[in-house]
Amino acid sequence: MIEARRLHILRAVADHRTVTAAAAALFLTPSAVSQQLAALEQETGHRLVERSAKGVRLTAAGEILLAHTNAVLAQLERAEAELAAYSSGEAGTVTVAAFATGIAQVVAPAVAHLARTAPGIRIRVQDAEGDASLPMVLDRQVDVAVAVEYRGAPPADDPRLTHVPLYAEPFDAVVPLHHRLAEASEVPLAELAKDPWIGPYPGNPCHDVVVLACENAGFQPRLEH
Structure with missing residues (x-):
């Protein structure tokens, strides 16, 4: 049986390319991340990562597991979100990261609309450029990002994200x-x-x-x- 929390660690290492950066994103120590990776390798019976002076990269087996990891964790996150919505009755806090004009064009009108239609929902807004806000979603620091398309961004079919085109600037x-x-x-x-x-x-x-x-x-x- 593979533990979901270890899959989170594998995904963070793949995203950040170093154990230290992954540990910082997950609020763990580098040694804890290394221990969990070793335990995951023992669970799967495969070597999943290779270390070098430049950081960490996934092996072929690691890439196979990562492809399944994205789908599994995306489904778990959807389940958690649906359970949270059911329990809260449309109440709670949503954190949005957006760049300046995105806040003016999209976020501010949405906040005003929600204040009238769903007063139990609180919106927290954080200024962030697109290349910073999408990693914040992947690291679960924010719930939603309003971002522009940029080179190196996760593709539209990335199972970890739901893309919604908003407007052309x-x-x-x-x-x-x-x-x-x-x-x-x-x-x-x-x-x-x-x-x-x-x-x-x-x-x-x-x-x-x-x-x-x-x-x-x-x-x-x-x-x-």
Whole structure:
């Protein structure tokens, strides 16, 4: 019999790639994580992780177990959520992580609506960019994340998450007053392929949005600032 809590540990190690980072996310000591991994390997009869100077990676057997782990834990979490809703009678606290415009566009109107329709539900809001908020959901630090799509994000079919498209946020191209496209009402992105760019810093989800949009238009933006 495989213990579910050990599957949580395996998933955290796979997400964070080091025992130390996984232990911090789970509020455990690194030695406790290592002990639980060893016990899981004994339960399954397979070596599940390999350690190196760069961290920890899953073996082929570990990857197989992880694929089942995501489905098993997702189902357990759904069961827990349904039982909690049944017990609480639509009362409780929901923690939402969102970026600034997501709070204005989505979270704030939702909070106002829930105040009228479900006064027993309390919403806690935490500012976080998309690349920070999705790991917070996976680590169960928050319940919901309002995030933008970014390179390296969990795929839409990840069984640990439920994805709900909310809205598309437009981006403006800002050009100098006498730029050749300054009077254009719409700017085909490919027209800016040879121009120098000022853009968000790498690591910011908006950077990925801009770069991916340019790549889809057939060029890499020349980011000079």
